[in-house]
Amino acid sequence: MGATIRQATVQDAAALAELAAITFPLACPPSSAPEDIAAFIDANLTEEHFGGYLADPQRTVLVADDDGSLGGYALLVSAPPADPQVAKVLEAAAQPVIELSKCYVHPDHHGAGLAAALMAASVAHGARLGAASLWLGVNDENARAIRFYQKSGFVQMGTKTFMLGTRQEHDYVMVRPTD
Ligand SMILES: CC(C)(COP(=O)(O)OP(=O)(O)OC[C@H]1O[C@@H](n2cnc3c(N)ncnc32)[C@H](O)[C@@H]1OP(=O)(O)O)[C@@H](O)C(=O)NCCC(=O)NCCS
Numbered sequence: 093m094g095a096t097i098r099q100a101t102v103q104d105a106a107a108l109a110e111l112a113a114i115t116f117p118l119a120c121p122p123s124s125a126p127e128d129i130a131a132f133i134d135a136n137l138t139e140e141h142f143g144g145y146l147a148d149p150q151r152t153v154l155v156a157d158d159d160g161s162l163g164g165y166a167l168l169v170s171a172p173p174a175d176p177q178v179a180k181v182l183e184a185a186a187q188p189v190i191e192l193s194k195c196y197v198h199p200d201h202h203g204a205g206l207a208a209a210l211m212a213a214s215v216a217h218g219a220r221l222g223a224a225s226l227w228l229g230v231n232d233e234n235a236r237a238i239r240f241y242q243k244s245g246f247v248q249m250g251t252k253t254f255m256l257g258t259r260q261e262h263d264y265v266m267v268r269p270t271d
Contacts, residue, residue: 095163095206097213100153105142107162108153112137115164115196120256121233128257152221154213156197156206163206164197166214170221178227178265181250185267186224195228195237202236211244219270226270229254229263241266 100108116137117129145151150171156164169191173179182189192214197207218226229252230237246266254261 095156095158095201095209097154097156097209100146100155100165102143102146104153104155104162105146106139108142108155108165109137109139111162111165111198112142112194112196114198118199119196119231119234119237121231121261124256124259124261128259132256151193152217154210154217156201156210158201158206162198163201164210165194166192166196166210167194168214168218168221168226169193170223173227175252177250177252178229181252181265182227182267184249185227186269188223189225189227189267190218190221190223192218192226192228207240208244211240215245215268215270223270225267227265227267229265232262232264238264238266244268 113133116133120129145153145167150169152168154166155162173182173191195207195210195214197210215226228241228246230241245268247268248264249267250265252263252265254263
């Protein structure tokens with residue numbers, strides 16, 4: 093793992109959108125419709141969207157910079173969850189709690205320790221922001237990511253639903269302390 097983990101800047105917006113377009117589909121269940129995946133990317137993960145995330149004081153984007161190319165990214169959101177289902181689950185978590193909204197690694201770097209480095213940096217950043225715990229949502233069919241999050245100290249505390257196009261997907265809500 094030769095990559096450096098650093099905070100992203102607006103200069104990374106285009107590369108982040110390119111990476112997100114490759115990695116988001118990998119997190120979706122095999123039954124997802126390609127047009128729903130494409131619509132989600134258009135609505136949330138374009139260069140313009142990343143420009144907005146990077147300018148938002150409540151969001152932090154961390155990237156794994158592999159000699160100028162991005163091998164992975166994570167997005168932290170320090171705002172209360174908008175979803176009441178999640179807010180209910182998180183009542184039992186150590187407060188304050190910050191969302192690890194995205195953790196995505198290019199398939200060329202899977203199984204290589206890059207995701208673990210990104211996770212360690214995300215947890216450390218969450219702690220610096222004052223969070224006592226981090227939460228995330230992961231599709232219940234995404235076995236690789238669930239295993240990775242379990243290995244990274246997250247435990248399932250509840251569930252939530254997520255709309256991808258017209259299909260309702262089911263996510264696990266997982267939480268870990270930042271210390
Ligand atoms: C999730 C992600 C960041 C994890 O990074 P990674 O480098 O793949 O993680 P690791 O290889 O360290 O850990 C994955 C674990 O899952 C295991 N695994 C792999 N495929 C699996 C499967 N189909 N079922 C169960 N476990 C599986 C691996 O063996 C490994 O566990 P081990 O170390 O105990 O052997 C990365 O896979 C990724 O970006 N995936 C695509 C996007 C995504 O799904 N992001 C998460 C959205 S919530």
